Amino acid sequence: MMKTANTIKEVRSILEETKGQSIALVPTMGYLHEGHMALVQAARERGDIVVVSIFVNPLQFGPDEDLDSYPRDLERDLEICRAHGVDVVFHPAETEMYPKKPELLLNLESMASILDGVRRPGHFEGVVTVVNKLFNIIRPDYAVFGEKDRQQLMIIRRMTEDFNHDIKIIGVPTERESDGLAKSSRNVNLSETERVEAAAINQALLMGRDLIQEGVTDAASVKERIEAHVVDHTSGAIDDLQIFTHPDLNPVQTIEGNAIIFIAVKFERTRLIDNVMVMKNDQNNDER
Numbered sequence: 001m002m003k004t005a006n007t008i009k010e011v012r013s014i015l016e017e018t019k020g021q022s023i024a025l026v027p028t029m030g031y032l033h034e035g036h037m038a039l040v041q042a043a044r045e046r047g048d049i050v051v052v053s054i055f056v057n058p059l060q061f062g063p064d065e066d067l068d069s070y071p072r073d074l075e076r077d078l079e080i081c082r083a084h085g086v087d088v089v090f091h092p093a094e095t096e097m098y099p100k101k102p103e104l105l106l107n108l109e110s111m112a113s114i115l116d117g118v119r120r121p122g123h124f125e126g127v128v129t130v131v132n133k134l135f136n137i138i139r140p141d142y143a144v145f146g147e148k149d150r151q152q153l154m155i156i157r158r159m160t161e162d163f164n165h166d167i168k169i170i171g172v173p174t175e176r177e178s179d180g181l182a183k184s185s186r187n188v189n190l191s192e193t194e195r196v197e198a199a200a201i202n203q204a205l206l207m208g209r210d211l212i213q214e215g216v217t218d219a220a221s222v223k224e225r226i227e228a229h230v231v232d233h234t235s236g237a238i239d240d241l242q243i244f245t246h247p248d249l250n251p252v253q254t255i256e257g258n259a260i261i262f263i264a265v266k267f268e269r270t271r272l273i274d275n276v277m278v279m280k281n282d283q284n285n286d287e288r
């Protein structure tokens, strides 16, 4: 039977009883969807005990961001977890995670000097701080994150290494709606029209990927074509659009090797992100 815990003491005592079994943690901010369940599935394949944490972490939201309108529905989330065989849900209150204003915040260097590290100042510091706390509270053997938030995944891998956490970080490919839109809790905050338009984000990325694979090497022209597609098909504004080398995340002008295209699009109430990997030397892309 699934167990739920609201306090650190409770979750530790539940996990104490599972001693000797491996633990796989799936950190989330709730309002769960099939993307989260792909993470749960990956966790289930590795760990004996699957723990899902649900915590909307205020520390990773900027003052003008959507902390208040971030969708929440704990009862629905618990039902979904139960139906997917999750063993433990950890759902702490803000006062449990931050009884005091943290004196120590983790600071980030170059990996947060691009993309959402720049667009959302302080965001990744908030993410790595809470993930570091979750790692210390749950002490998992595995922790699972989505490639939709690829920069986050890369930063968490690095934080795990820097802090010598003995935890294997698992990355899971992006789950998509049938029209290609990356599943995201925030999609519910799109208007009906925006939801239809938002399919153009992934279409544009795939078009960019195709151009590169057909031999276009000039990053600026690829970006221009992607931008034109999004502008023509949506009412959203491009907040960010960058092509970086994979896996080093260096800015690229002439695309010669593997690359990642990142995009962020702002609709009226909602900012969506997506990315695709472009493997130049073989056809083994991680996306459709």
Ligand SMILES: Nc1ncnc2c1ncn2[C@@H]1O[C@H](COP(=O)(O)OP(=O)(O)OP(=O)(O)O)[C@@H](O)[C@H]1O
Residues within 6 Å of the ligand: 027, 028, 029, 030, 034, 035, 036, 038, 039, 144, 145, 146, 147, 148, 149, 172, 173, 174, 175, 176, 182, 183, 184, 185, 186, 187
């Ligand atoms: N479509 C998806 N496919 C795979 N993993 C996903 C997907 N959406 C979210 N995740 C992963 O789920 C974990 C928890 O993410 P979170 O709770 O913020 O959900 P989200 O849908 O990304 O919400 P948001 O709307 O805030 O972007 C993260 O590791 C994230 O990368």
Ligand SMILES: CC(C)(CO)[C@@H](O)C(=O)[O-]
Residues within 6 Å of the ligand: 027, 028, 029, 055, 057, 060, 127, 130, 131, 149, 152
């Ligand atoms: C990893 C995470 C749960 C930390 O709050 C969050 O950034 C998310 O949901 O991706």
Ligand code: BAL
Residues within 6 Å of the ligand: 029, 060, 149, 152
């Ligand atoms: N999915 C990343 C969490 C955030 O946007 O704050």
